[in-house]
Amino acid sequence: MDTRRPYHHGSLPKTLVTHAIELLDESGADAVAVREVARRAGVAPSAPFRHFADRAALLTAVTEAVAVDFGEVQMAAVNAAESIPFRALGTAFVQYALDYPHRFALLRGALFGGTRTPVLEEGHRAFTQAVTDLIVTAQQQGELRQTDPDLIRLAALALVYGLSQMFVDNYLDSTQAETLIDQVTELFGLGVLAPGAPERSPAT
Template identity: 70%
Template sequence: MSARTPSRPYHHGALPQALVAHAVELLDEGGAEAVSVREVARRAGVSPSAPFRHFPDRAALLAAVAEAVAVDFAGVQLTAVESARALPFRSLGTAFAHYALTYPHRFALLRGALFGAQRTPALEEGHQAFTRYITETITAGQERGELRRTDPELVRIAAQALVYGLSQLFADGYLDAARADVLIEQVVDLFGLGVLAPDSPARTEG
C-alpha cells in the first residue's frame, strides 16, 4: 500500500487499509499526536467502534501506520536507485534525506518505530530485506568500480548515519530547510569522496 494515496471509498474487506490511509493523512497534518481512532473512523465514514475490530487500540493503529510509512519510504528509495543514471548508491542517500524533509512527521514516527531497538515483526522483516538490498547495491557499485572495495556493511552503516543525522538536523531546525536541496547534494557528495574508488569517473565529474 502506498502511504501517499489513501483509498477512498474503500471496498468491503479493505477497511483496515482505508483506516491506515486516513491515519497517515492525520499524521502528515499534525504529527502522531493528531492521529486519533475517532477521527480516523469519521474520515472513513464508519462508526467510532469500527476501527477496534481491526486495531485493538490507538497504539496498534500507529504501529500499522509506521509499517505503511516504512513501505512507502523504502519504495521511494528503490525508485531512486532504479532510475539513477549513475551512482545508484548516491541516489539512495539523497532520496532518504529528501523524504525525511518532505514528510517530517513520518520521519519522526519512523525514528522510534523503525530506527529504534524495538520493531514490530513486519517492520523487522522489511528492515532486514531493505538492509540486504542496500548491501547488494553497495557490492554492485564496488564490482562496477564506482565504490571502494571495503566492507559493504561498514559503508552502509556510515552512509545511513550520515543521511539519518543530516535529516535529523533539518527536522530539528538546526539547518535551514530553504537550503535543503543544495546542502543534501553537497553533503552526500562530500561523503562520496570517501567511498568512491580512487579511479572512479565520478571523482572528476562536475
C-alpha cells in the same frame, strides 16, 4: 455521494490506515485519534476496533505502512538514477524526511530505535540486504571503494540519518536542502582527508 461508504468491501483496514497517515502528516503521531480516523473514513466510531484492538495497534499498522513507503521511495530513486545509484539512495532518504517530517519522526522511534515489530524487523532486514547488494554491485562496477560493504552502509546511514534530523530539527535551512544534500553527499564520496595526508600513527 454517500460519504459513509468510501471504501470497497474488505478494504476498511487499509482505508483507516490511509486516513491515519493523513492525520500523521498534518500534525504528527499525537494527532492520530481513532475517532477522527473513523470520521474521515465515514464509518461508526466503533468500526476501527473490529480491525485494530486499540490506538496503539492502529499506530503500529501506520508505522509499518510508512516504513514500506519509505523503502519503496528510496528504491524508486535507485532505479531511476542515471549514475551512482547509491548516491541517489541517500538523497532520497533525506528528501523523504524533508517531505514527511512526522513520518520520519515515527520511523525514528519505531525503526531506528527500540524494539521493532516482526513486520518491521522483516522489512528492515530485507531492505538492509537490498542496500548491501547495491553496494556490492557498485564496488564491482568501480563506483565504490573495496572495503566492508556493511561499513559503507553504516557510514552512509549515519550521514543521511544525521542530515535528515538536522533538517527536521530546523538546525539546517530546508530551503537550502537540495544544495546541501548534494554538497554533503559529494564530500562523503570524496572523503575529507586531503590527498597525501599522513595516516594516524598506530597506538603505542
